[in-house]
Amino acid sequence: MQMNNKEKYTQFIKSEAQRLGFLSCGISPAGFLEQEAPRLENWLNNQMNGQMAYMENHFDKRLNPTLLVDDAKSVISLLLNYYPSEIQNPDSYKISKYAYGQDYHFVIKEKLKELLFSIQENIGEVGGRAFVDSAPVLDKAWAAKSGLGWIGKNSNLLTKQVGSFYFIAELIIDLELEYDHATTDHCGSCTACLDACPTDAIVAPYVVDGSKCISYFTIELKENIPQEMKGKFEDWAFGCDICQDVCPWNKFSKAHSEPLFNPNPEMLLMSKQDWEEITEETFRAVFKNSAVKRTKFHGLKRNIDFLK
Structure with missing residues (x-):
């Protein structure tokens, strides 16, 4: 045929x-x-x-x-x-993968x-x-x-x-093609992500209140982070991967093969002290082409000061 x-x-x-x-x-x-x-x-x-x-x-x-x-x-x-x-030094402030x-x-x-x-x-x-x-x-x-x-x-x-x-x-x-079909939901009775979110941003299964998410506070929010969030960020300085890290399906994650996604080796080794003392010059060098630049140097400093 x-x-x-x-x-x-x-x-x-x-x-x-x-x-x-x-x-x-x-x-x-x-x-x-x-x-x-x-x-x-x-x-x-x-x-x-x-x-x-x-x-x-x-x-x-x-x-x-x-x-x-x-x-x-x-x-x-x-x-x-x-x-x-490879992931960051575990005793450091964290950025989203x-x-x-x-x-x-x-x-x-x-x-x-x-x-x-x-x-x-x-x-x-x-x-x-x-x-x-x-x-x-x-x-x-x-x-x-x-x-x-x-x-x-x-x-x-x-x-x-x-x-x-x-x-x-x-x-x-604007071209007609053969179409695929949706798959089924395989979350089952698991609530790992809801239980692990430190700011309770997952307000119900399948519903995330973006305004409570660590990623929102550390990337999107332009003003000061609300004081009631103090102590809840678990060292996340840019973004947050908690709800993905605890998801059982992510135990199948395999490393990517895209060289452009490889981190600056310096970033992986940075300690908390390195992050706290980061200068604008180092920020520019380490995160030259990175999405971290979205929060700008002063935004990253604000986040780190909030975590201290």
């Missing part, structure tokens, strides 16, 4: 994604995210976005990719592993551009846009819809035999 074009194009895209180093690739039809609409509305109405006002913008675009890309037909979701082979290497926005954007170019070169005139956490796209919802995992109780996308230490990105294109 001969393969139809849709099948052929889909196989080509998935094998290209693999060649570019993506962990996996799933595809969904572009359309309105019906189930997510009331959830997002409730979350915003309960002000769980804290000062992340940008979450309130473009409500319609967040739920409908056809408003982002003309004549959008398919949402290609991609996962890229970032689990490190996703920020160990170069800023993922740039690394993934390059891969997505290459994927789109390859599609256009091999399939023909295909219009589309790449999205890496930089536009109103509900990454996790699309990845779950295309069978790459399920949204867990800590609101992260989880994948059987893989875990959750990966980035999610999308290519939204």
Whole structure:
């Protein structure tokens, strides 16, 4: 039986994604995210976005990719592993593993551009846009819809035999493809993430109050961290991985093979004292291309002073 074009194009895209180093690739039809609409509305109405006002913008675009890309037909979701082979000195202030290497926005954007170019070169005139956490796209919802995992109780996308230490990105294109189906939820009766969160940010299974999350306080919040949070951060100075570290599915995490995600060796060795005495010059050198620059030098100093 001969393969139809849709099948052929889909196989080509998935094998290209693999060649570019993506962990996996799933595809969904572009359309309105019906189930997510009331959830997002409730979350915003309960002000769980804290000062992340940008979450309130473009409500319609967040739920409908056809408003982002003309004549959008398919949402290609991609996962890229970032689990490190070595972790920081355990007696140190901690930063989220996703920020160990170069800023993922740039690394993934390059891969997505290459994927789109390859599609256009091999399939023909295909219009589309790449999205890496930089536009109103509900990454996790699309990845779950295309069978790459399920949204867990800590609101992260989880994948059987893989875990959750990966980035999610999308290519939204105006080409019809073969579509994948959602997988089932495998959290079961486990409450490890809810029990471990020191600030009780996971207010109910599958509901995270973003305004209570350590990542929010150490990255998004521009003013002083509220005093009632003192002593609850467990040495996290930028981001937090607690709800991922305790997730049983993450015992399957394997180290990534992306050289650009390798950390600056100096950062792994830093002690608490090194962090407390960090100068702007060292900050610039150690975190030259890192996502840690999002909080800026004074933001990192604020976080460390708060932890002392």
